[in-house]
Amino acid sequence: SVTSDDQKFCFKEVLDAFRLCLSENKEVYMEHYVAGWRGLVKFLNTLGSVFGFISKDAVGKVQILVSLLKGEDGSHYSTIQSMVKYELENQLVDLTKAGAHPTSGCRTLLRLHRALRWLELFLDSLRTCSEDSKTSVLCADAYNKSLSKFHPWVVRKAAGMAFCLLPGRQAFFDVMNVGTTEQVVAMLGEAIPLISEVYQITEDLYAQHNILDIP
Numbered sequence: 001s002v003t004s005d006d007q008k009f010c011f012k013e014v015l016d017a018f019r020l021c022l023s024e025n026k027e028v029y030m031e032h033y034v035a036g037w038r039g040l041v042k043f044l045n046t047l048g049s050v051f052g053f054i055s056k057d058a059v060g061k062v063q064i065l066v067s068l069l070k071g072e073d074g075s076h077y078s079t080i081q082s083m084v085k086y087e088l089e090n091q092l093v094d095l096t097k098a099g100a101h102p103t104s105g106c107r108t109l110l111r112l113h114r115a116l117r118w119l120e121l122f123l124d125s126l127r128t129c130s131e132d133s134k135t136s137v138l139c140a141d142a143y144n145k146s147l148s149k150f151h152p153w154v155v156r157k158a159a160g161m162a163f164c165l166l167p168g169r170q171a172f173f174d175v176m177n178v179g180t181t182e183q184v185v186a187m188l189g190e191a192i193p194l195i196s197e198v199y200q201i202t203e204d205l206y207a208q209h210n211i212l213d214i215p
């Protein structure tokens with residue numbers, strides 16, 4: 001077909017990435033964390049160009065993390081835990097105001113981490129909603145309960161406008177490429193606890209190091 005496999009979104013890819021994210025001792029592997037986001041961005045791109053400003057920001061952040069991981073000091077970036085330790089010990093993070101390290105791994109990942117909470121809430125509402133629920137409303141509710149508090153007014157406004165253009169629940173489920181509605185609901189039920197655990201481990205780690213407010 002014309003659409004190559006790596007362009008076509010498949011929700012299973014996201015599920016697998018988050019499944020591989022946690023090590024035995026509950027460290028979060030960067031490689032799989034960014035793979036999860038790459039999959040999600042693919043999905044976002046199928047929704048059309050109104051979501052371009054969101055996708056562009058996410059892609060930029062994923063690229064920053066990938067270049068750190070592939071870079072000279074890449075060995076320190078294999079897990080979120082090792083990244084936090086390495087960057088803090090070497091003063092590579094702007095902790096109180098924007099300065100010399102605008103693209104630190106800690107700062108960049110924190111932005112995606114905050115968005116992960118939105119995703120968890122949104123997927124959970126998709127999983128449990130009725131057939132006639134409006135995805136735009138579910139998405140806005142999830143956003144207002146989480147990510148919106150970190151965004152200035154203009155971004156909230158633009159996001160709100162973009163949400164109104166989301167396809168309906170069924171179209172959403174079709175793009176996920178999973179199968180019947182029952183199968184989608186089952187796969188969401190598998191994915192949400194994994195996403196939730198990765199979120200909580202990261203949140204606890206950032207809280208423990210007092211870096212939840214990196215500017």
Ligand code: 1Q0
Nearest residue numbers: 040041043044053054057058111112115118155159172176
């Ligand atoms: C499905 C609809 C997607 C809606 C995404 C919700 C998030 C809205 C976020 C809008 C903000 C984007 C503009 C940029 C903001 C940045 O200023 C902000 C902070 O960064 P910085 O460097 O300026 O301090 N960036 C962020 O907050 C990061 C936002 C990343 C959002 C990534 C969203 C990826 C979405 C994936 C779609 C998943 C759909 C899941 C459904 C799957 C199957 C049903």
